[in-house]
Each structure stands twice: as C-alpha cells, then as structure tokens.
Amino acid sequence: MTVPVPLYQAKAEFFRMLGHPVRIRVLELLQDGPKAVRELLAEIDVEASNLSAQLAVLRRSGIVTATREGSTVVYSLAGADVAELLRAARRILSELLVGQNELLAELQKDPVR
Amino acid sequence: MTVPVPLYQAKAEFFRMLGHPVRIRVLELLQDGPKAVRELLAEIDVEASNLSAQLAVLRRSGIVTATREGSTVVYSLAGADVAELLRAARRILSELLVGQNELLAELQKDPVR
DNA sequence: TGTCGAATTGAAGAAGTCTTCAACTCACCA
DNA sequence: TGGTGAGTTGAAGACTTCTTCAATTCGACA
Incomplete structure (x- = not known):
C-alpha cells in the first residue's frame, strides 16, 4: 500500500507539526473543548487566512478534526x-x-x- | 536582561528542535546512556559534518551536553x-x-x- | 614538531516552511 | 436569485533550515 515510513521520521514529522506558535496556541485552546474558528481567531492574533493554513497543517496530521456546524466550522482535538x-x-x-x-x-x- | 519570550513561542521552538529524524535518533540513543560521537555515527546513517550540525542544534537548545574525553567527545541527555x-x-x-x-x-x- | 584521527565550523546552494493577497466555496437569509 | 459572513485555497515571494564541501581546531603520539 504505502512504503513504510521509518518510525523516527514519523516522530520528527510529528514534532515539526507542533513547531509553530499558532499551532501550539490552537492545541492549547482546544484542550478546554471544541472551538469554532472564529473563537480561535478572537484569541490568537493572526490573520484568518494564516490561521486557516495552520489549521490545515493540524488537520492533515490528524491531531485535530473539523466539523461544519451550519455556517461555522468547529475544531476539536482528535485524541x-x-x-x-x-x-x-x-x-x-x-x-x-x-x-x-x-x-x-x-x-x-x-x-x- | 532578555525580552521575555512568550511561552507558546518557546514551546514551538522546542518542538521544532525535536523535528528532525537525526536529532530524534540521537535522543533515543542517548537514553541508554552517554555516547561518543563516533558511536552515534556508527548507528545513524549520516555524514559526520551533518551529525555535528544536528548535535549543535541539540546542544544550543540545552537538551544534551557534550564533554570532551581525550580525543573524543561524549554526549549525554541534560535532563x-x-x-x-x-x-x-x-x-x-x-x-x-x-x-x-x-x-x-x-x-x-x-x-x- | 609533524601528522593523524576525531569532531566542529563556515559558506553556499537546495529544499522546505511561512505569510500575504486575491479568489473561491458554502450556508444562510432577504 | 443575489448578497453577505465564515472559512478555505492557490500562488508568489520572503524567510529558515538542511546538506555538503572544504577548511579548521584539538588532542594524542611518534
């Protein structure tokens, strides 16, 4: 199916994924429970498109999940x-x-x- | 003295420091105890100068310490x-x-x- | 002192990540 | 159907980090 990625490389990618101030803040905020993008935006001083890009990184890694609720999108920790x-x-x-x-x-x- | 770095930024830097396969391998090997550079080199498939550069990153962050023993240099985990x-x-x-x-x-x- | 092995450093190009802007999708409601 | 607010996406340039090479330091030992 897929070529097996060495474990130490998966670990490195995992830590790299954590290595950004905005992404850290998001993960910390999500520890209090799911949050809409707009709530995150209100607490983190960053442009919407930039936050979106960082959320995409977190989503791709699987550490958060996003669900649409009406016209807003809610993020939560996956684990x-x-x-x-x-x-x-x-x-x-x-x-x-x-x-x-x-x-x-x-x-x-x-x-x- | 120094301008206080926001905590979430310090965290991001810390994780970024961990985000490299060679650096992960080094930290894992050092968990079994101190090791000379040459021993690390024998276990990790990387050029000496490259390993040295990654060791420098770990040293700068303070997560490992290096001591010279005769003509070799021995690394250990700092904490x-x-x-x-x-x-x-x-x-x-x-x-x-x-x-x-x-x-x-x-x-x-x-x-x- | 001269030379060897061990390790580090500096410089330069390659590769990757971040930020920003504009364009776009989607749901909602007049 | 058209407009609006909420988010996302793609592209481009700025910025970092990685890798490699050659040059250098440091200790050991003849």
Missing part, C-alpha cells in the same frame, strides 16, 4: 493524549530554562570564555 | 524527562496512525470524495 504531551513538554521546557539560567549565572561568576 | 516526552509522543503517534488507518478503511468502504 485525549495531547494534553499529556504538552504537559511533558512544559516540564522539560522549564527544566531547560532553569538549566540555562544556571549556566548563565555560572558564566557570570567565572567568564572563562 | 531525565526526555524519555517521558518521547514516550508520550510515541503513544499519540500510534493513536494517530491507527486513526489514519481507520479513516483509510472508511474511505475505501464508501468513497464519497
């Missing part, structure tokens, strides 16, 4: 685990930021280079 | 939570892949478009 992933990312991220601050402090104490 | 993140990603990923297969089956049953 429940996304929240957990974002939590793990947040934890690592704060660890990294602390690490960077320590490094900074270190450098200011003893500027070898 | 312990990386494994957990990769596990969460794997879980979501397999969910998404299953979802895509279901969708595919659906489409083959009833090809509306």
